[in-house]
Amino acid sequence: MSFSEFLKDLSIIVASCTAIYGIGSWRREYVGKKRAELAEEVLCLFYEARNAVQHIRNPFSHAKEGSSRKADENETPEQKEAYDRAYVLFERFNTHLELFNRMHSIRYRFMAQFGTDAGKPFEDFKRTLNIMQASAQALARAWAESYRHFRTEKQEAAHYDFIKEQENIFWEGLPEEDTIKPKVDKCIDDIENICRPIIDNKSLFRSIINGHLLKKLKESIANKANSADSKKPRG
Numbered sequence: 001m002s003f004s005e006f007l008k009d010l011s012i013i014v015a016s017c018t019a020i021y022g023i024g025s026w027r028r029e030y031v032g033k034k035r036a037e038l039a040e041e042v043l044c045l046f047y048e049a050r051n052a053v054q055h056i057r058n059p060f061s062h063a064k065e066g067s068s069r070k071a072d073e074n075e076t077p078e079q080k081e082a083y084d085r086a087y088v089l090f091e092r093f094n095t096h097l098e099l100f101n102r103m104h105s106i107r108y109r110f111m112a113q114f115g116t117d118a119g120k121p122f123e124d125f126k127r128t129l130n131i132m133q134a135s136a137q138a139l140a141r142a143w144a145e146s147y148r149h150f151r152t153e154k155q156e157a158a159h160y161d162f163i164k165e166q167e168n169i170f171w172e173g174l175p176e177e178d179t180i181k182p183k184v185d186k187c188i189d190d191i192e193n194i195c196r197p198i199i200d201n202k203s204l205f206r207s208i209i210n211g212h213l214l215k216k217l218k219e220s221i222a223n224k225a226n227s228a229d230s231k232k233p234r235g
Contacts, residue, residue, distance in 0.1 A: 035113055039195035042110050045103050046191045049125060052096035053184050056132065057172040061088050082143035089136040089170060093129075100129065114194060121191040128183045135169035142166065 066084035068091055075083065107122040142163045150156035168177045175181070 036199050036201060038106075038110060038113055039198040042106060043191060043195040043199070045099070045106065046121070046125070046188055048099055049096075049103060050184055050188055052099055053128075053132075053180070054172060056089060056092040056096070057170065057180065058092075059171040059173070065091060079144040082146075083140045085143060086136045086140035086170075089132060093133065100126075114198075118194050121187045121194070124183070124190070125187045128180060128187065131183075132169060132180060135166045139163065139166045139170055 066087040069084055069087040071080050071083070103122060104126065107119050110122070111119040142159065145159065146163070150159065167173070168179050172178060172181065
């Protein structure tokens with residue numbers, strides 16, 4: 001076998017390997033793209049959910065907020081005022097219910113792609129939402145009880161300490177007193193640590209570069225083979 005024939009055969013082999021590699025590369029790129037799209041969607045949902053929590057806990061409200069609650073006929077005016085004020089959280093929560101449901105439903109697909117541990121930020125975020133709702137229920141009762149007479153100063157102090165503790169959950173306040181924002185920020189950090197490397201993955205770029213280099217190698221071998229043929233004595 002002449003050297004030129006050897007180069008031609010080698011170029012065919014390289015071309016075949018390139019095609020096989022290309023198919024595998026395309027599949028990896030497709031799978032990687034779908035994973036990156038899922039990671040981006042989940043990260044966006046968490047960012048939206050963080051903004052939703054900020055809206056729910058906004059300490060400023062208008063006069064009609066909380067009025068959609070169905071009052072009990074035996075409620076005193078003071079109780080109604082307290083219960084309506086606490087119900088503001090539930091009204092605002094319901095405006096973001098579709099978002100929270102999407103987060104809950106997508107977490108199973110996310111866990112299927114990235115492992116069961118990837119579901120922890122979802123669980124932690126949901127637990128934080130549950131804490132917020134529980135604080136609203138506790139505050140409704142505590143605010144209503146503020147109108148009654150306490151037997152001792154110690155009881156009264158404990159009551160208002162409890163209200164302060166719950167209000168630090170219910171409302172967004174000073175950084176040193178806010179107990180919810182750090183929990184939400186931790187969820188965001190955790191989901192970013194999972195999603196960001198996937199979104200920023202450079203494998204697609206490397207695949208393109210590698211494919212380009214293989215193409216150049218194949219062209220170089222083919223050119224050498226053609227050059228050897230042209231230099232081969234005729235006749």
